[in-house]
Amino acid sequence: xxxxxxxxxxxxxxxxxxxxxxxxxxxxxxxxxxxxxxxxxxxxxxxxxxxxxxxxxxxxxxxxxxxxxxxxxxxxxxxxxxxxxxxxxxxxxxxxxxxxxxxxxxxxxxxxxxxxxxxxxxxxxxxxxxxxxxxxxxxxxxxxxxxxxxxxxxxxxxxxxxxxxxxxxxxxxxxxxxxxxxxxxxxxxxxxxxxxxxxxxxxxxxxxxxxxxxxxxxxxxxxxxxxxxxxxxxxxxxxxxxxxxxxxxxxxxxxxxxxxxxxxxxxxxxxxxxxxxxxxxxxxxxxxxxxxxxxxxxxxxxxxxxxxxxxxxxxxxxxxxxxxxxxxxxxxxxxxxxxxxxxxxxxxxxxxxxxxxxxxxxxxxxxxxxxxxxxxxxxxxxxxxxxxxxxxxxxxxxxxxxxxxxxxxxxxxxxxxxxxxxxxxxxxxxxxxxxxxxxxxxxxxxxxxxxxxxxxxxxxxxxxxxxxxxxxxxxxxxxxxxxxxxxxxxxxxxxxxxxxxxxxxxxxxxxxxxxxxxxxxxxxxxxxxxxxxxxxxxxxxxxxxxx
Amino acid sequence: xxxxxxxxxxxxxxxxxxxxxxxxxxxxxxxxxxxxxxxxxxxxxxxxxxxxxxxxxxxxxxxxxxxxxxxxxxxxxxxxxxxxxxxxxxxxxxxxxxxxxxxxxxxxxxxxxxxxxxxxxxxxxxxxxxxxxxxxxxxxxxxxxxxxxxxxxxxxxxxxxxxxxxxxxxxxxxxxxxxxxxxxxxxxxxxxxxxxxxxxxxxxxxxxxxxxxxxxxxxxxxxxxxxxxxxxxxxxxxxxxxxxxxxxxxxxxxxxxxxxxxxxxxxxxxxxxxxxxxxxxxxxxxxxxxxxxxxxxxxxxxxxxx
Numbered sequence: 001x002x003x004x005x006x007x008x009x010x011x012x013x014x015x016x017x018x019x020x021x022x023x024x025x026x027x028x029x030x031x032x033x034x035x036x037x038x039x040x041x042x043x044x045x046x047x048x049x050x051x052x053x054x055x056x057x058x059x060x061x062x063x064x065x066x067x068x069x070x071x072x073x074x075x076x077x078x079x080x081x082x083x084x085x086x087x088x089x090x091x092x093x094x095x096x097x098x099x100x101x102x103x104x105x106x107x108x109x110x111x112x113x114x115x116x117x118x119x120x121x122x123x124x125x126x127x128x129x130x131x132x133x134x135x136x137x138x139x140x141x142x143x144x145x146x147x148x149x150x151x152x153x154x155x156x157x158x159x160x161x162x163x164x165x166x167x168x169x170x171x172x173x174x175x176x177x178x179x180x181x182x183x184x185x186x187x188x189x190x191x192x193x194x195x196x197x198x199x200x201x202x203x204x205x206x207x208x209x210x211x212x213x214x215x216x217x218x219x220x221x222x223x224x225x226x227x228x229x230x231x232x233x234x235x236x237x238x239x240x241x242x243x244x245x246x247x248x249x250x251x252x253x254x255x256x257x258x259x260x261x262x263x264x265x266x267x268x269x270x271x272x273x274x275x276x277x278x279x280x281x282x283x284x285x286x287x288x289x290x291x292x293x294x295x296x297x298x299x300x301x302x303x304x305x306x307x308x309x310x311x312x313x314x315x316x317x318x319x320x321x322x323x324x325x326x327x328x329x330x331x332x333x334x335x336x337x338x339x340x341x342x343x344x345x346x347x348x349x350x351x352x353x354x355x356x357x358x359x360x361x362x363x364x365x366x367x368x369x370x371x372x373x374x375x376x377x378x379x380x381x382x383x384x385x386x387x388x389x390x391x392x393x394x395x396x397x398x399x400x401x402x403x404x405x406x407x408x409x410x411x412x413x414x415x416x417x418x419x420x421x422x423x424x425x426x427x428x429x430x431x432x433x434x435x436x437x438x439x440x441x442x443x444x445x446x447x448x449x450x451x452x453x454x455x456x457x458x459x460x461x462x463x464x465x466x467x468x469x470x471x472x473x474x475x476x477x478x479x480x481x482x483x484x485x486x487x488x489x490x491x492x493x494x495x496x497x498x499x500x501x502x503x504x505x506x507x508x509x510x511x512x513x514x515x516x517x518x519x520x521x522x523x524x525x526x527x528x529x530x531x532x533x534x535x536x537x538x539x540x541x542x543x544x545x546x547x
Numbered sequence: 548x549x550x551x552x553x554x555x556x557x558x559x560x561x562x563x564x565x566x567x568x569x570x571x572x573x574x575x576x577x578x579x580x581x582x583x584x585x586x587x588x589x590x591x592x593x594x595x596x597x598x599x600x601x602x603x604x605x606x607x608x609x610x611x612x613x614x615x616x617x618x619x620x621x622x623x624x625x626x627x628x629x630x631x632x633x634x635x636x637x638x639x640x641x642x643x644x645x646x647x648x649x650x651x652x653x654x655x656x657x658x659x660x661x662x663x664x665x666x667x668x669x670x671x672x673x674x675x676x677x678x679x680x681x682x683x684x685x686x687x688x689x690x691x692x693x694x695x696x697x698x699x700x701x702x703x704x705x706x707x708x709x710x711x712x713x714x715x716x717x718x719x720x721x722x723x724x725x726x727x728x729x730x731x732x733x734x735x736x737x738x739x740x741x742x743x744x745x746x747x748x749x750x751x752x753x754x755x756x757x758x759x760x761x762x763x764x765x766x767x768x769x770x771x772x773x774x775x776x777x778x779x780x781x782x783x784x785x786x787x788x789x790x791x792x793x794x795x796x797x798x799x800x801x802x803x804x805x806x807x808x809x810x811x812x813x814x815x816x817x818x819x820x821x822x823x824x825x826x827x828x829x830x831x832x833x834x835x836x837x838x839x840x841x842x843x844x845x846x847x848x849x850x851x852x853x
Contacts, residue, residue: 134586219641255699
């Protein structure tokens, strides 16, 4: 499991603030790695779109990152922010103005140079309601966002092009997550002329500044990426070509990998074959294990009796045998005791949470006035292993007298029930669980535990709303100074500790990633479990047979 | 004949209209909100409402259906919610693969089914007959998902005769066609057997035998043509079975047809694609039935279209 080094981020961000743009050292691409070779990656489902303003699933997320760039990015294989299309940036002392200096000579795949106007255009586009971007809300702190979102303005008044290589952002409030927002796909830079040329089909004809360009897209069959020879980041990418074969069942993909026909099964190791792969030393040696910014949890609807009683929620937390559930899924996860996953900044290592204790859980339940338990419903998604996990939870609850009936439904139906205040007393989040958009502790709060998410159609399925914590969260996010990021993380840890006291969730586990690769794939292990690139970091991996 | 065709065409259109209405209503009633699927987890309620408005999903059911129909008449099936591409483009790009698979499957089921049925009829009551009929029963009842994976494992992984899934050459086509064909072959074997037994009982067969014709000539020149026609006429009706089968088989073999498209769309509540594929399948089924009825009198002059 990778450990996040909070101090490193603080130090490097500070260095950049002081104008040490050369501190990048161009990410020290190993000059000994020879460029060349092609790899094949398989997926079961069609790739939805490669438009950075729209694509929002784990499959196209990483592909888009290879075709486009943003002002900020992360060091490969880590959660450490670094400037990308920006060369350097400055933050005003009040944390409300961010000024980015752009790199010179960056070219779009069509050959035109990228300038600050393109950055502004891209942000105006993603926030324009007509674009229907699911990520528009991320830009809410930029001045003028409300007018654009309401259709009253075409352009964000808070974004100013100072000169072709300088762009300034004015925010309505200090926002510590703003640099992360400048690294998510929704803020990636697109060329206006190509967007206008293809209109709604830009997602099928993506043109960016990224390490790869789209060479072929045969609907339902394959997508081919070709190396961008003009890529501004010298030495990258290492590969000449990546072929994504679409429509392959994970189990078929595994068979093909075993025959040496493909390099990475994009959907991972199928659960039914997991033990077989892991018990074969030859295959196991090609599996890379890493943490994931993910938590699987049980929500308890705090507005519905008897879960409106904190003692009942705490009793449920103590009743769940997390170790057994982790075993059930072949140890593809680690037990969780708090909302944040261990690889997330702000994770409280000292926090112990609620230990598994049936006797104590029963006593708490009796204190809450339910010595004989009660009847309730547990909603879960209907794809394996979620019904099995729901049954394990059901048995654990039965041990303290809670009789939960399982409602095993399609994903969309569970989401709909969770977003209805009277819809679901308990939900097992598996299959729909929160995976962070960016590696920042705030990302686990607002939509899923904050008051803003506790609305009809929201994602706060516990309907937990603690105004005091909302204020504390806003306070933490106003600590913009990277030098104080450790303090900010402590503030966030305290928020999550307090949430666990109120126990709207019973955190169950943090999923681990297991990436299986062919023997010819090279590159550091963390490129294969990169926290922001799933399944792998396409730009930085290489093949050994051309070395 | 013309009047009959006209009547059948109107009936077909009404069926398609009914299918569109029922499917649209079922999807409308789904307790899942497509807008939230599109908007994703981090979207603000404002973004969600904005997308809903732009897709016209804030309108009452009847208005939504009316708009859909109006666009449909212009040949526009709308844009996929998730892929944001034109549904027509998505279906057209995948249709050739499904048609190819259908042709392959028909060839397989006819070749296997008719041969099995013929042998069983000739050897009626023997152990061969019973074995073949049990085999046909297994073929009809075996889940296609299992048959597909089994064939894949034996012939592609172990023996390496065929590629492990995918699309492109005739070798890719064999295993998925066989998987689809095995189901149909079971039916055809049973139909062929009874049809053949029927024919063999006819007076003209006794005459042929009495004339002293060779056994081969009796079977292939006199019995087979008469027995095979009613069976072959069933192919049109088979289209419905195929449409169900391709969803499974295309997924197992990574065959880029409309079945795979439908399966993905269902999982993602991508309503325009589900509607589009349903209508195209319904159209194929209606057309298949119509063709089966039209060719019936040519095959068997005792049938008249009225």
